[in-house]
Amino acid sequence: MRQILHNMNPSMKFLAVTVSMLVLAFFFNPWTPLLFFLSVIALQLLFSRINWKLWLLFMLPFFFGAFGYLWTTLVFGADTGGPILWSYGPIEITEQNWAHAWSLSLRVLAFSSLSLLFALTTDPVRFIQSLMQQWKLSPKLAYSLMVSYQFLPVLKAELEQIQQAHRLRGAEIDKHWWNRLLAMRRLFIPLLAGAVRKAERAAFAMEARGFTGEPRTAFYEQLTITRMDYVLTALFGIVLALCCSIEFLDF
Amino acid sequence: MLKSWKLKEIVLMSLFGVVFGIVYLVFLHIGNFWAGIIGPLAYEWMFGIWFIVSIICMYIIRKPGAALLPETLAATIEVMLGNAVGPRLILSGIIQGLGAEAAFAMTRYRHFHVGVLMLAGALAGVFSFVYGYFLSGYAALDPSFVALMFTLRVLSGAIIAGIGGKYIADGLLATGSLRGYAIARTEKNDAGV
8 A cells, every 4th residue: 555656657647746736836825735735745644655754854945945935925925905914114914915925835835745756756767667668758868868867876976086186186175165166167077078978988888789769669667557547646636626626615 | 859869969968967957956955945045036046057958968969959858858857866846847847948949949050159059048048937937926926026037037047058058068178078079060160150
């Protein structure tokens, strides 16, 4: 039971998450995003085994972001009428303004929790595989992307090497952050130059092994869309519909 | 779109997508903390950073799609590495890439001097702003504040992505590792334009 979000077909999951976000963007009351935020957490509690500490760590910056939205909308929001709740100097906060501000900042939370649901339960390589098999992503692009993804740790090691080389030759570490920012070029250009050469070598190696980039029918790992995927997608739809229907309730 | 591309160009583009995906992610987190203090305006002046890979790749590869694809890939990498904006980022990546691509398409992929690059950065800003206007609900904000956000974003696109992108690509060209790509072949024809 607590594996099904991890096992869901990544393309379907991606579709469900993206559609939910686009729909949420049309709602301007504070309750829809709040409810959706809570439902996403509930879904994750029920159907996934994610690391909640990691979740909290990723969410933290977005709590800050949501707070930023809240107060800037209160201060800079367009006057949309309604009774004035309270005023301070030139700033007047109306009822509608208040609702808008909460809606925008809760929307940040709803979006980010939904995205984390995708990111924390999806294996990147399976996602690319699924894009290639279900959505006919060009194999040329898919395999290039997987190659590049495998280069990440190599590039990290290379960055350290470049830094050490600089230090060996007596390049001093700048004291001020703006100098360090300008010196980024000194690190970044050699890193990119190395990356370009690696890309070229990888491409030659792929071609040398007979990679033509033709669409294929057989894969190392076959990914299919199962009945469970439809059930889960429907579940997302129902949750979304429930959260949105609150807009039309009178209370 | 990829028919006319050599495999090494595709791998180069993916690799740039990956590298800049990480760069974007770092700045996304910086921007988030920053935004917690001064609100959505925090992103606007640095928005050009998120358009830069389009300009660099197009400037190097010079083929249709070289602005749209790497931007989309960078966004995809951001999502795969795990960030809290999520799959929505891929959509914004596509839209930003389309903005930059539009500028190059308008010049029929023939001119790559600094003016075109700046136009590409600015158009990426315009496209992403229109998208953000709907998705983030800027309509709820004061129009003059929205106008300020828009101006800052377009300027940032033109300067950071346009000029900054050229600066990085030219630095890369000087290392000699770009021999065999369009930028090295056509450099003489385009110089000083």
